Amino acid sequence: MSTEELSKAYDPAEVESKWYKIWEERGYFHADVNSSKKPYTIVIPPPNVTGQLTMGHILNNTLQDILIRFEKLNGRETCWLPGTDHAGIATQTKVEKELKKNEGLTRYDLGREKFLERVWAWKEQYGGKIIKQLRSLGTSCDWQRERFTMDEGLSAAVQECFIRLYNKGLIYKGHRIINWCPKGRTALSDEEVIYKEEKGHLWHFRYPYADGSGYVVIATTRPETLMGDTAVAVNPADERYAGKVGKKLILPIVNREIELIADDYVEKDFGTGAVKITPAHDPNDYEVGLRHNLEVINIMNDDGTMNAEAGKEFEGMDRYVCREAVVKKIEELGLLDHIEDYTHQVGYSERNDVPVEPRLSDQWFVKMKPLAEPALKAVDDGRIKFYPERWVKTYRHWMENIRDWCISRQLWWGHRIPAYTCDQCGEIVVAKGMPEKCPKCGCTHLTQEEDVLDTWFSSWLWPFSTFGWPENTADLKAFYPTQTLVTGPDIIFFWVARMIMAGIEFMGDIPFKDVYFTSIIRDEKGRKMSKSLGNSPDPLDVISTYGADALRFTVIYIAPVGQDIRYSNEKCEIGRNFANKIWNVVRFRLMQGPVTSAKPTLDNLGTLRPDDQWILASLNQAIKGVTDGLANFRFNEVSKILYEFIWSKFCDWYLESCKPVFNGGDAAQKQTVLRLFDYCVATFLKLLHPIMPFVTDELYHQMGFATADDSIMKTEWPSAISEDVLNSYGATQAAEDDAEAKFELIRAIRAVRANYGIATSKALDMVVSPANDEMHEFLKRDEASFKALVNAGELKFVPGYQPEGPSGVAVSTAATAYIPLAGIVDLDAEKKRLEKQEAELAKYVGVVEKKLSNEKFVSKAPADVVAQERAKLAEAQEKLARVREQMKAY
RNA sequence: GGGCGCUUAGCUCAGUUGGUUAGAGCAUUUGGUUUACACCCAAAAUGUCGCUGGUUCGAGUCCGGUAGCGCCCACCA
Numbered sequence: 001m002s003t004e005e006l007s008k009a010y011d012p013a014e015v016e017s018k019w020y021k022i023w024e025e026r027g028y029f030h031a032d033v034n035s036s037k038k039p040y041t042i043v044i045p046p047p048n049v050t051g052q053l054t055m056g057h058i059l060n061n062t063l064q065d066i067l068i069r070f071e072k073l074n075g076r077e078t079c080w081l082p083g084t085d086h087a088g089i090a091t092q093t094k095v096e097k098e099l100k101k102n103e104g105l106t107r108y109d110l111g112r113e114k115f116l117e118r119v120w121a122w123k124e125q126y127g128g129k130i131i132k133q134l135r136s137l138g139t140s141c142d143w144q145r146e147r148f149t150m151d152e153g154l155s156a157a158v159q160e161c162f163i164r165l166y167n168k169g170l171i172y173k174g175h176r177i178i179n180w181c182p183k184g185r186t187a188l189s190d191e192e193v194i195y196k197e198e199k200g201h202l203w204h205f206r207y208p209y210a211d212g213s214g215y216v217v218i219a220t221t222r223p224e225t226l227m228g229d230t231a232v233a234v235n236p237a238d239e240r241y242a243g244k245v246g247k248k249l250i251l252p253i254v255n256r257e258i259e260l261i262a263d264d265y266v267e268k269d270f271g272t273g274a275v276k277i278t279p280a281h282d283p284n285d286y287e288v289g290l291r292h293n294l295e296v297i298n299i300m301n302d303d304g305t306m307n308a309e310a311g312k313e314f315e316g317m318d319r320y321v322c323r324e325a326v327v328k329k330i331e332e333l334g335l336l337d338h339i340e341d342y343t344h345q346v347g348y349s350e351r352n353d354v355p356v357e358p359r360l361s362d363q364w365f366v367k368m369k370p371l372a373e374p375a376l377k378a379v380d381d382g383r384i385k386f387y388p389e390r391w392v393k394t395y396r397h398w399m400e401n402i403r404d405w406c407i408s409r410q411l412w413w414g415h416r417i418p419a420y421t422c423d424q425c426g427e428i429v430v431a432k433g434m435p436e437k438c439p440k441c442g443c444t445h446l447t448q449e450e451d452v453l454d455t456w457f458s459s460w461l462w463p464f465s466t467f468g469w470p471e472n473t474a475d476l477k478a479f480y481p482t483q484t485l486v487t488g489p490d491i492i493f494f495w496v497a498r499m500i501m502a503g504i505e506f507m508g509d510i511p512f513k514d515v516y517f518t519s520i521i522r523d524e525k526g527r528k529m530s531k532s533l534g535n536s537p538d539p540l541d542v543i544s545t546y547g548a549d550a551l552r553f554t555v556i557y558i559a560p561v562g563q564d565i566r567y568s569n570e571k572c573e574i575g576r577n578f579a580n581k582i583w584n585v586v587r588f589r590l591m592q593g594p595v596t597s598a599k600p601t602l603d604n605l606g607t608l609r610p611d612d613q614w615i616l617a618s619l620n621q622a623i624k625g626v627t628d629g630l631a632n633f634r635f636n637e638v639s640k641i642l643y644e645f646i647w648s649k650f651c652d653w654y655l656e657s658c659k660p661v662f663n664g665g666d667a668a669q670k671q672t673v674l675r676l677f678d679y680c681v682a683t684f685l686k687l688l689h690p691i692m693p694f695v696t697d698e699l700y701h702q703m704g705f706a707t708a709d710d711s712i713m714k715t716e717w718p719s720a721i722s723e724d725v726l727n728s729y730g731a732t733q734a735a736e737d738d739a740e741a742k743f744e745l746i747r748a749i750r751a752v753r754a755n756y757g758i759a760t761s762k763a764l765d766m767v768v769s770p771a772n773d774e775m776h777e778f779l780k781r782d783e784a785s786f787k788a789l790v791n792a793g794e795l796k797f798v799p800g801y802q803p804e805g806p807s808g809v810a811v812s813t814a815a816t817a818y819i820p821l822a823g824i825v826d827l828d829a830e831k832k833r834l835e836k837q838e839a840e841l842a843k844y845v846g847v848v849e850k851k852l853s854n855e856k857f858v859s860k861a862p863a864d865v866v867a868q869e870r871a872k873l874a875e876a877q878e879k880l881a882r883v884r885e886q887m888k889a890y
Numbered sequence: 891g892g893g894c895g896c897u898u899a900g901c902u903c904a905g906u907u908g909g910u911u912a913g914a915g916c917a918u919u920u921g922g923u924u925u926a927c928a929c930c931c932a933a934a935a936u937g938u939c940g941c942u943g944g945u946u947c948g949a950g951u952c953c954g955g956u957a958g959c960g961c962c963c964a965c966c967a
Contacts, residue, residue, distance in 0.1 A: 009929065195964090202967080220967060233967095270966045277967095284965050345964090358965095390894065394962070397893070401963090489962090524902080526960080550929095557915090558903075563895080564960085566902065574915065577929045588926030632906090640904070640914075655926080747933085754921065754933040761924050791924070844911055857947040865909055865948090872910065 006590065006702065010583035012547025016694045020135055028713050029140045031079030033478045040076035041482035042068060043463050044141065045495070046149065048087035049127035050094045055521040055529055055567055056488065057130060058137060058539050059559060062552045062691075063518060063635060064486045065139045069690040070630045071483075072140075073717035079479050080140060081466050083147035084128050088414040088455035089184060089192075089351045095119050095413075112412050119413045133540060138548050138693045140713075145475075147466045149458040150415070157465035158415045158458045159432050161506060166419075166430040170367045171407075173419075173428065177283040178406050180359035181349035182304030182319075186410040187363050189454060190403060191493050193347040193356050200344060202271060204337035205330050207232055210248035210257055216241075217337045219271030221344060222281070223330070224323040227254055227310045228299040231277040233288055236262035238273050252335050253326065254311060263288050280360050296360065302410075304357055319357070364408040364417060364451070371501040372402045378500060378510050387516045387633045388562035391489055398493050407454045414452030422446050460498035463511035470506075482512045489517040516633050519559045524568040537569055549692035550575030556691055557639040579695045581647055582688070586699045588655065589681060592662045592674065595704040600679040602721065606672035608729050609782045611657040614739035616731040618649050619680050620721040626687045627717070635691075642688050650680060653743065657785035665784070678703070683718045738778050741814040742786065745779075748810035749790045749817050755833065756808065756824055763793035769801040770815040771878065779815065803889075811837065811883050813875055831890040834883055841880040848873040 023029065031039070042064050047057065064080060072078045092107075095118055099105050107115045131146065147154060165171040179188040203223050206215040218232055229251050234241040245262045265288055266275050279289030280298040289296060299310040306314045306322050313329075314322050330336045347356045376399040378384050379392055386392050408417060420429045422438035423445040429435045437444045461469070467476040481503065487496060496515060503511030522528055529536035542551050546569075553575035559565045589595075608616070622645040629638035654677075661673045682705050689696040689712050700712040726732065745768075753764065770776035779786060780797055787795050803809075803818045806825040810817040811834075848869055851857055858866055 006926090008927070010927095218967080222967080265965090265967095267966050275967045282965080282967080284967080287965090344967095393893070397963070492962095520961090560904070563903090568902090570916085571902085573929070577927095580927065580929045584927035584930090586926085591926070634906080636904080637906085644914085651926085652931085656931095659924090750932060751934085757921055759922055759924090760932060761922070763924095788924090840911080847911075851948080854947060860947045861909075868910075876911090 006583065006587040008584075008587070010547075010580045010695065012549060012579065012694065013544065015698045016136070016138070016543075016548050019694050019697050020138060023140065023711065023713065024135075024143070026711075028711065029080070029142050030144055031077055031142050031479070033474045035077040035478075037075060037077035039079060039479055040068070040071040041079045041081070041479040042484050042486065043081045043466060043482055044083060045485075045487045045491075046083045046085040046147075046459065046462065047130040048090050049084045049123050049148075050087060050091050051130050053130050053133040053539050054536055055539060055555075056518075057134070058551060059521055059555045059565075060486055060488065060518050061134055061137060061139050062555055063516065064484075065137070065552075065693070066556070066630070066635060066690040067484055067486070068140050069693060069713070070717070072713065073686065073689070073715060075716065077478075078140075079142055079145070081145045081147065081479075082131055082134070082139075082141035082143065083462075083466060084131060084149070085459055086123070086148065086150045086414065086455060088409060088411055088452060089186065089188075090455070091119060091122070092411050092413040093184060093351050095122050098122075107412065115412055136540060136543050136548060137552065140693075145466070149455070149462070153468060154458060154461070154465045155415055156432075157461050157469050158453065159418045160470045161457075161461055161502070162418055162453070163430055163432065164506070165366060170370060171364060171430075172367065173362060173364050175360070175362050176365075176406075177280075177286045177358045177360050178363050179347065179349075179356045180302070180361070181352050181354065182302065182357050183352040183354045184349065184411070185302045187359075187361065187406050187408060188349055188356060189406050189456075192350045194350050195345040195347050197343060198346045200342050200346070202340040202342035203327060203330075204272065204340065205252065205276075206335040206337050207249045207252060207258075207274075207276070208335075210250050215335075216244075216249060216260065216274050217272045218274045218276045219340075220276055221342065222278075222323070223326040224306070224314075224319050225278040225281045225299065226252070226276065226326055226330075227306075227314065228278040228280050228297045229258060229276045230279060230289065230294040230297060231258050231261045231292065233261050233263045233266050233275050233277050234273055235266040235268045236264065238266075238268045240273060252333055253313075253329055261288075261292050263291065281358055283358050286358075286360065298360060300357065300359070302359070304354075363406050364419075366405040366407055368402045368405055368501075371505055372399045372497075374504045375399065375497065375500040378504060384500060384510050384512065385514050387514065390562070391492060391515075391517055394489075395492060395497060398497060405454075407457050408449075408451040409454055410450075411452050414455060415458055417449040417451050417453060419449040420446040421449070456494050456498060459495055460502040461506070463499055463503060464507050480507060480511070481509050484514045484516060485512040486516045486518060488520065490520070492517070514633070517562065519562070520564045521555075521559075521567050522564055524566050526564075526566055529567075537567075542569055542572060545569070546572040546576045547579060547694070549579050549695045553578055553639060553691055556635045557643065558636075560636045561634065575692075578643060578647065579692060581651060582685075582692075582695060582699065585646070585651060585655065585681065586702050589677060590702065596671065596675045596678050598704055598706075600675060600682050600705075602676075602679060602725055602729075605675055605729065606668060608672065608676070608731070609657070609661075609669075609785065610735060610739055610742070610778065611654060611782065611785055612673060612676050613729060613731045613735040615650065615654040615680060616676065616721070616729060617726065617733075617736050618645060619683060620726060620731070621645075623683065623687065623718050624720050627720070630690065639691060642684070642691070646684055646688070650684070653789075654680075656789055657782075660784040660788040685712060686715055686718050689713075738775075741775065741812070742779065745810065745812040745814040745817065746786070746789050748812040749819070752808040752810045752817075752819055753790075755829065756821065756826070758824075760791055763791050764819050765794040766790070766792050766820075767796045767798050767801050767803070767818045768815045769798055769818070771813065771882070773799075775814045809834065809886050811879060811886060813879055816882050816886070827890060831887070834887050834890075838880065838883045838887060841876055841883060845873065845876050845880055848876065 068078045068080045096107055179193050181188055200221055202219050204217050204219050206217055208215040216232055232249055245260055247260050248257045249260055251258050277285045277288050279286045279294050279296040297309055301307045304319045306317045308315050349356050379395055420435055422443050424443035425441040427438050427440040463482050464480050467479055469476055499511050523535040550572050554572045557574055622641055625641040626638050658673055661670055685696045685700050697712045700706050805820055805822050808819040808821050808825055852869055
């Protein structure tokens with residue numbers, strides 16, 4: 001127990017660094033694989049190695065930590081596995097940018113091997129920086145199990161996965177049009193293309209018929225692909241072109257003959273109804289080309305410049321420079337019909353932010369349909385639950401329309417594809433390591449695939465590769481499947497869906513049971529936080545200013561389920577003030593003497609005062625509400641229950657009611673109240689611990705509930721108080737109602753005081769006339785706290801009291817209170833106050849009377865609702881009568 | 891083109907299966923050195939719950955329509 005008095009204000013900095021170190025050193029975060037306890041596992045969404053801690057990470061990891069700490073107190077063997085993602089294209093792009101900036105070099109200048117050395121050096125320097133930063137947030141990660149997606153074990157898992165899918169026929173190599181990033185010079189998956197609305201043009205060009213009989217006008221958004229055209233297509237049902245199909249056209253500029261063909265793909269009503277067909281540069285055109293056996297002419301290099309096929313005139317030009325050049329040329333040729341403004345969606349590469357180019361190339365694909373079916377079923381039949389549930393719809397839509405996943409990347413940073421091509425016969429061998437010889441021709445010269453895999457091809461294995469898969473490890477058996485995944489809805493396709501597929505495919509079981517999708521944190525203007533906008537605060541600064549507990553509490557408090565949140569640093573005052581409030585509860589308590597017991601219980605407390613009964617009942621509701629809320633991911637609700645209970649109930653009312661007992665009550669009563677007080681503090685510290693771990697452990701120790709070598713982390717989650725115990729102490733609904741009625745009276749008396757500007761510190765004599773005998777009894781049961789809460793001088797209870805002189809009058813359900821205010825009472829002001837109260841009550845009585853006089857309401861509404869209304873009416877009528885009685889005096 | 895979300899006090903937002911006189915924090919006004927806390931206490935003021943129909947004894951809450959804002963998905967060049 002501390003003998004030092006606590007400082008007036010809570011200072012989190014020292015407390016937080018002290019406790020984190022202690023928790024970690026004592027191994028509190030480490031999960032025992034041999035534990036007999038039921039496991040509870042979360043795998044962290046691995047941040048990119050290039051990343052910095054953002055507000056998004058704060059929210060996401062606070063939520064995970066709350067769950068882990070909650071389940072730990074509930075007796076589960078918790079395992080929170082941390083780690084990082086190599087983030088293929090993101091990291092490579094970043095290192096390339098640095099290289100360009102600092103040394104003016106490209107990756108090609110260095111070569112693959114040297115470049116990779118640089119990336120690894122980068123990873124060593126910055127990788128896992130977020131992970132280290134997370135400690136300041138208090139995350140109880142099992143650091144001994146930290147993983148990286150390019151660890152040896154995880155790399156082996158990637159190979160195993162690739163080989164199995166290949167052998168099953170679910171991975172294949174194909175010649176297709178894919179999304180190509182000309183800046184990164186790599187293929188992308190569909191998900192890595194971000195569509196942006198762009199104001200462009202629809203150019204109308206004239207393509208002359210070869211026989212000189214006029215021309216066809218085509219509309220295009222991409223003039224630069226003209227040189228790759230191998231046909232013009234119209235809808236077969238389009239009368240405008242009836243009889244023209246099959247005729248030859250002269251492709252302008254290149255003067256090549258192409259055919260006018262008919263294909264259902266063409267919409268009659270769009271543009272001119274005639275489309276230029278460029279099989280090498282548009283996925284639809286490619287399909288049309290296949291159907292009509294068209295020539296495929298690739299006119300671009302992999303960096304988005306034009307190649308020799310585009311013609312001498314354009315060769316080497318950037319695609320956008322070329323666009324202008326082609327338009328100019330067409331105009332010169334007199335073939336520019338007209339130009340229309342046109343707004344359309346243009347796909348950009350996620351990481352390099354340049355328009356993607358459809359490109360025909362050889363890539364590796366995963367056949368997704370067979371994997372998607374069982375994964376969709378797992379969510380549809382409720383084995384996996386989404387919170388909020390509406391994301392199921394998004395998930396289903398994607399799963400039902402799933403397309404094959406392009407997994408090969410022409411990058412250097414990542415897992416190299418375990419495929420080998422025979423130099424002699426071209427046979428492809430997929431294997432772990434270089435085969436000694438080609439199984440087909442026996443040739444001993446094979447070359448490994450240059451490409452690496454999409455970064456998500458390793459992350460989709462994360463829930464089990466991290467525990468040792470494909471080895472059947474003890475960890476894997478103990479901790480898979482995991483329980484909860486906490487992540488952002490923005491990676492539902494990239495990651496969540498694919499993990500479900502991989503889990504079912506390779507483990508034969510779902511990877512997690514619940515998926516909680518977090519809010520997106522925006523700035524106070526509602527903009528997404530981003531580096532370029534500079535509107536993202538550095539969480540480490542926030543933590544040093546307000547404290548990690550304050551930040552944690554605040555983000556939970558302002559983040560409702562499934563709604564984006566607007567964040568600003570000032571909001572952390574909510575959490576900071578709350579931490580300070582709790583600190584001061586303990587400070588106050590320790591001023592009253594040592595704690596009653598290191599393990600407070602409710603055994604044989606003695607006789608409780610009404611306020612004790614009330615707080616006990618309230619505490620029980622808080623326990624139930626918080627427990628239920630955390631079990632159902634209603635974090636925001638939990639934070640509000642705790643805030644309300646501790647601040648509004650415990651501090652504002654209960655603690656104040658205890659002061660007269662602590663200062664002058666008899667010894668036995670003081671002991672009873674102290675014991676209950678201690679029980680409440682011990683309980684709410686535990687309830688709050690998952691959200692605010694630091695201050696709660698510190699105060700748990702300050703209170704003397706834990707010895708120096710112990711921790712609140714090692715305690716048990718509070719269970720609801722049994723009905724028997726509550727009843728034995730009179731902590732019933734009736735007691736609560738009585739207490740609330742008393743509080744209403746106290747507020748009314750305070751309002752009179754405030755109305756006259758009388759300082760709270762000035763004691764006032766008063767006479768209370770109870771509304772009935774029960775209230776009379778009730779109010780007299782604990783005069784001391786009542787007196788203290790209204791700061792009464794002489795206090796008398798006189799039923800049916802008639803005031804002798806000018807008084808302030810407070811009418812409440814419980815009683816009418818008279819405060820003699822000779823000399824200061826303002827009769828007009830009193831009258832006004834009463835008139836206002838009368839009007840409000842009369843209005844209310846009218847509403848309820850009307851409701852009750854409605855026969856349909858009385859006959860159809862549930863009996864208890866009707867009874868409730870009747871009781872409310874009677875109460876209001878009685879109060880109204882008293883107010884009117886008082887008004888007679890004026 | 892399809893899907894989803896939001897619209898409640900000056901601001902930021904709560905409001906689980908429909909049922910007290912719709913709440914909180916901040917801001918505002920008034921008063922306060924009661925030895926836990928000014929990161930505080932007490933009191934006050936502020937709302938046609940976007941609009942519009944409907945279901946119901948009863949709608950902020952459920953259903954239809956509609957407006958504005960935002961997000962996601964989609965191969966009309």
